[in-house]
Amino acid sequence: MRVLEVFEKAGLKPRPGQVEAAEALAGVEGDALLVAPTGFGKTLAVLSAFRSSGRLPVLWLVRSLELGSRISGDALRLDLKPFIAAGRARSCSVKTDDPEEYCLINRSRCPFFQNLKEGVPDLFYTSWEEIPSHLCRYYAQDFYIAAADVVVQNYRRRVVGSYRAVVVDEAHNLLKPNIVEIKGLGEALDALDALNPELGEKIRGIINKGVASIDLDVIEETLIVYREEFAKGSFMARRLLPLVRFLKAASRGIVYREEGKVMVALPPWRPSIGPRIYLSATIPKPIEDLFQAAVIRVPSEPRKALVVGDVTTKYGEETIWGYMKLLSSLKKRHKRILAFATDRIIVKLVSVIDFLDEKPPDDWRGLAMFNVFGRFSEGVDLPADAVVMVGAPFLPPDVTERLRKYYYRMGIDPDNAWWIPMVTATLQAIGRATRSPEASPEIILADYRFKKFAKYFEPVLHIQDS
Numbered sequence: 001m002r003v004l005e006v007f008e009k010a011g012l013k014p015r016p017g018q019v020e021a022a023e024a025l026a027g028v029e030g031d032a033l034l035v036a037p038t039g040f041g042k043t044l045a046v047l048s049a050f051r052s053s054g055r056l057p058v059l060w061l062v063r064s065l066e067l068g069s070r071i072s073g074d075a076l077r078l079d080l081k082p083f084i085a086a087g088r089a090r091s092c093s094v095k096t097d098d099p100e101e102y103c104l105i106n107r108s109r110c111p112f113f114q115n116l117k118e119g120v121p122d123l124f125y126t127s128w129e130e131i132p133s134h135l136c137r138y139y140a141q142d143f144y145i146a147a148a149d150v151v152v153q154n155y156r157r158r159v160v161g162s163y164r165a166v167v168v169d170e171a172h173n174l175l176k177p178n179i180v181e182i183k184g185l186g187e188a189l190d191a192l193d194a195l196n197p198e199l200g201e202k203i204r205g206i207i208n209k210g211v212a213s214i215d216l217d218v219i220e221e222t223l224i225v226y227r228e229e230f231a232k233g234s235f236m237a238r239r240l241l242p243l244v245r246f247l248k249a250a251s252r253g254i255v256y257r258e259e260g261k262v263m264v265a266l267p268p269w270r271p272s273i274g275p276r277i278y279l280s281a282t283i284p285k286p287i288e289d290l291f292q293a294a295v296i297r298v299p300s301e302p303r304k305a306l307v308v309g310d311v312t313t314k315y316g317e318e319t320i321w322g323y324m325k326l327l328s329s330l331k332k333r334h335k336r337i338l339a340f341a342t343d344r345i346i347v348k349l350v351s352v353i354d355f356l357d358e359k360p361p362d363d364w365r366g367l368a369m370f371n372v373f374g375r376f377s378e379g380v381d382l383p384a385d386a387v388v389m390v391g392a393p394f395l396p397p398d399v400t401e402r403l404r405k406y407y408y409r410m411g412i413d414p415d416n417a418w419w420i421p422m423v424t425a426t427l428q429a430i431g432r433a434t435r436s437p438e439a440s441p442e443i444i445l446a447d448y449r450f451k452k453f454a455k456y457f458e459p460v461l462h463i464q465d466s
């Protein structure tokens with residue numbers, strides 16, 4: 001069936017460019033990257049390509065499962081069977097702090113798992129949430145996954161079944177490290193001290209080194225202590241949990257400290273199965289090349305961004321007073337200003353900030369500041385009159401140095417480790433205020449270094465002097 005027929009059969013009128021993009025995609029045999037602006041209808045274009053070519057089933061990876069209902073809705077419109085699959089933490093029916101560990105120890109005795117022996121309803125479910133609650137929804141999902149045309153799940157969930165293609169939504173997330181702040185570590189280490197002081201001392205030593213990787217032996221030893229406590233049902237297991245989560249993350253990434261906080265940079269990655277179809281609205285040309293895929297780019301107008309050239313957050317040259325003046329003057333010109341910076345800079349600007357790392361109310365006014373690597377820097381819609389990057393968000397030099405090997409393993413020149421995280425973090429932060437095509441906030445890049453990197457933002461941002 002031709003792509004246009006797929007749309008017509010579904011009673012849909014394609015948007016301009018959708019049919020052409022879908023036809024181009026249907027013609028690619030290997031990996032492909034579709035870059036199209038927000039509002040283009042990438043999901044329908046991709047699904048219609050699969051429907052037209054019969055290349056099914058397909059695995060659809062999303063950063064957050066909240067996007068699942070949009071994909072599932074579009075699949076249903078094209079007469080495809082979707083299923084949204086959740087990880088164990090979300091779908092386990094047992095109330096426990098640590099479903100992974102609980103399941104590892106208790107699965108054979110788990111009543112929800114036992115109930116699976118009676119079989120699962122032979123009905124059409126579109127999501128794990130529709131599975132009856134007396135069953136283990138986590139394992140029951142495998143049955144519905146096997147019957148689906150489009151399986152939507154998180155980037156890192158276990159892959160069940162085999163697929164004709166893997167779609168990666170918001171693919172700009174793949175090539176940048178994911179920065180995670182670890183909370184509750186101090187208390188967890190105190191708990192470990194009470195059980196195994198030597199081990200506690202060892203982990204403190206590693207964290208205090210600044211930038212570090214954690215030995216597998218240390219992780220194993222800590223897991224043994226934790227599992228003993230968990231199996232006993234001891235309250236110490238709950239206290240140790242942040243440490244266990246930290247070590248699991250640390251085993252995959254780079255540990256570092258910033259402003260007293262412990263952070264883990266989880267490295268860039270790519271799905272190990274393919275062919276992969278990458279989707280994004282904000283991939284500039286230099287990053288596009290790193291995907292090593294056939295590129296289908298839907299032309300769109302670049303947004304204008306102004307560089308403020310007399311300020312910087314470069315280590316040792318920070319112009320905090322300059323940022324104070326800039327933000328204060330912007331507050332006089334605009335009602336709602338979004339600003340993004342690293343924690344190292346935010347702590348020095350608190351006197352001009354009205355909302356710090358919290359979602360402002362609907363009728364907000366003033367300056368809302370967010371950590372550029374924090375939870376508000378992606379996936380959230382924050383309309384504003386101006387959006388400001390307070391400094392070019394380069395990672396600390398030691399972290400960047402260690403990231404090089406991860407890019408090398410992906411077949412990407414490690415020298416790119418310097419600019420990829422900075423460019424992707426900037427575009428994602430700006431994207432919070434430019435999610436709808438109608439939004440046109442003033443975009444300000446407040447750091448002279450942005451000018452040097454202007455070509456890395458084309459054609460998404462067109463960078464000019466202010």
Ligand code: SF4
Pocket residue numbers: 088091092093094099102103106107110111112113135136137138139
């Ligand atoms: S078998 Fe299912 S319900 Fe039981 S602990 Fe494991 S994931 Fe949870």
